[in-house]
Amino acid sequence: MISFKNVTKNYGDVIAVKDLDLEISPGELFGFIGPNGAGKTTTIKMITGLIKPTRGKVFLKGINVQQEPERAKQLVGYIPDSPFIYERLTGREFLHLVGGLYKMDRKTIEARMEWLFDLFGIDEWRDFIAAEYSHGMKQKVVFASALVHDPEIIVIDEPMVGLDPQSQKLVKEVLRKLAERGITVFMSTHTLAVAQEICTRIGVINHGKLLKLGTLDEIRKEARMEGKNLEDLFLSLTGGQREVWFPEPGEDNFQPQIAD
Numbered sequence: 001m002i003s004f005k006n007v008t009k010n011y012g013d014v015i016a017v018k019d020l021d022l023e024i025s026p027g028e029l030f031g032f033i034g035p036n037g038a039g040k041t042t043t044i045k046m047i048t049g050l051i052k053p054t055r056g057k058v059f060l061k062g063i064n065v066q067q068e069p070e071r072a073k074q075l076v077g078y079i080p081d082s083p084f085i086y087e088r089l090t091g092r093e094f095l096h097l098v099g100g101l102y103k104m105d106r107k108t109i110e111a112r113m114e115w116l117f118d119l120f121g122i123d124e125w126r127d128f129i130a131a132e133y134s135h136g137m138k139q140k141v142v143f144a145s146a147l148v149h150d151p152e153i154i155v156i157d158e159p160m161v162g163l164d165p166q167s168q169k170l171v172k173e174v175l176r177k178l179a180e181r182g183i184t185v186f187m188s189t190h191t192l193a194v195a196q197e198i199c200t201r202i203g204v205i206n207h208g209k210l211l212k213l214g215t216l217d218e219i220r221k222e223a224r225m226e227g228k229n230l231e232d233l234f235l236s237l238t239g240g241q242r243e244v245w246f247p248e249p250g251e252d253n254f255q256p257q258i259a260d
Helices: 040-047 069-073 091-101 106-119 135-147 165-180 192-198 216-223 230-237
Strands: 002-011 014-024 029-033 055-060 076-079 153-157 184-188 201-206 209-214 243-245 257-259
Touching (some): 002 040, 014 040, 014 209, 040 055, 040 153, 076 135, 091 106, 091 135, 201 230
Parallel strands (some): 029 184, 029 201, 153 184
Antiparallel strands (some): 002 055, 243 257
């Protein structure tokens, strides 16, 4: 469903993603994890067609994203790490705007909106303008907008940002149900406990290179860290944890330092 063929992305002299070969099948709930600056968001933007690879090709259901961007984007529902809604639009108006971009008729948009707003518990807010929404409510509306056209691929950058525990549980269940229906979910997250709990397969990226790929048990076995949780594996694979050291109070030039 999602295919990277020897994909590299440069920003000037900086290599954000290097020689990425990756295949993600229909119905996978794929977790993409790595430190800040590892290349996760760049990879997501190449899937969604927001940026082009410097080298290599990205395919969605066999469609070349660079050659046929509109066809490819019809397949995708995208949830960015910072939810964006036009501040003067209501939730209802925003979903109609998004549905219109996917050439949906008004009746279908309204029917799916009823279900989605009820699912995410925001029905009573549908006719309030987005400027009055909390961050978490905006995130829920963006989730709804990503699902309104019934996409075959869901791409999410940090799904739990701004959500309370109840909403996080709901989102996890929604993602599971989507995968069970055969929808491909590509999720980038720093919330390793969520990735460990719900992802069917995980990719670990650092400095633009895919370090490990497989189920949690497969990664444990390859790293010879059977029984360890994903956080332990992640820290081991990406350089471990840095030790924080503070001089004693009262010393000259008292400044916190971080030792490798």
